[in-house]
Amino acid sequence: MSKPVLYDYWRSSASYRVRIALKMLGIEYETVPVDLLTKEQKSAEHLARNPQGLVPALEIDGLRLTQSLAIIEYLDQTRPGSGLLPSDAAGRARVRALSQAIASDIHPICNIGPVDHVVALTHGGDKVRQEWMQKFIGEGLAAFEKLLDNLATGRFCHGDSPTMADLCLVPQVYNATRWKADFASLDRVNAIATACGELPVFRHAAPKT
Missing domain, CATH: 1.20.1050.10 (Glutathione S-transferase Yfyf (Class Pi); Chain A, domain 2)
Structure with missing residues (x-):
C-alpha cells in the first residue's frame, strides 16, 4: 500500500491537528504543500481533491478524506488504541x-x-x-x-x-x-x-x- 499523502499548509491549524494525529500514531506520510497565500487551494487541481478549496486533505487506506476532525476520528476508529478519543x-x-x-x-x-x-x-x-x-x-x-x-x-x-x-x-x-x-x-x-x-x-x- 502506498504511503499516505497529506495536502498541507504549514500554518493551517486544521492541517496542524492532523499532523499531530499522524505523528502520535507513528504513521509515515508524504506532504504535498498547498500555498494558501497564493490561493493554490482554489486551483482546479486542489478543488478536485477537496471541492471546498480547503486544507487538509489526506489520502490514506485508498481513501481521500477531508475535514480535520473527521480525519482524526477516522484514524481513531481504524487504529485501535489510538487514544485520540476516550473509550467511554x-x-x-x-x-x-x-x-x-x-x-x-x-x-x-x-x-x-x-x-x-x-x-x-x-x-x-x-x-x-x-x-x-x-x-x-x-x-x-x-x-x-x-x-x-x-x-x-x-x-x-x-x-x-x-x-x-x-x-x-x-x-x-x-x-x-x-x-x-x-x-x-x-x-x-x-x-x-x-x-x-x-x-x-x-x-x-x-x-x-
Whole structure:
C-alpha cells in the first residue's frame, strides 16, 4: 500500500491537528504543500481533491478524506488504541465538544477567507486583521478555559493523555501567540499547552518558523 499523502499548509491549524494525529500514531506520510497565500487551494487541481478549496486533505487506506476532525476520528476508529478519543461515551462526547469549541466556533471566523473579506470590506488593512483575530481567538480561548473547569480535565484537556481536544487546542494557542491575543491569564489552557509542548509528537508537528 502506498504511503499516505497529506495536502498541507504549514500554518493551517486544521492541517496542524492532523499532523499531530499522524505523528502520535507513528504513521509515515508524504506532504504535498498547498500555498494558501497564493490561493493554490482554489486551483482546479486542489478543488478536485477537496471541492471546498480547503486544507487538509489526506489520502490514506485508498481513501481521500477531508475535514480535520473527521480525519482524526477516522484514524481513531481504524487504529485501535489510538487514544485520540476516550473509550467511554461520556468521554467521547466531552472531547468532541471541546474540539468543536475550537474547530467549529473559533476557527471558521478566523480562517483566511472570512478575514480577508472583512479586511477588504473595511479597508482596514493589517490593523483590522489583527484586532479581529485578537478578539475572536481571545474570547474563544477564554470560554474554552471555563470548559476545562471540570473534574475530567487532567494534565491534558481530558485526563492525563492527549486526545483530539488537545490536537485542536495546541494549534489555536499557536495562532493566539502569532496574533498576540490576550490569553496569559488562562491557567489551564497554558498548562495544557505546555504539557503538550513537552511531547515530541507535538513539537515535530509544529509549524517550522
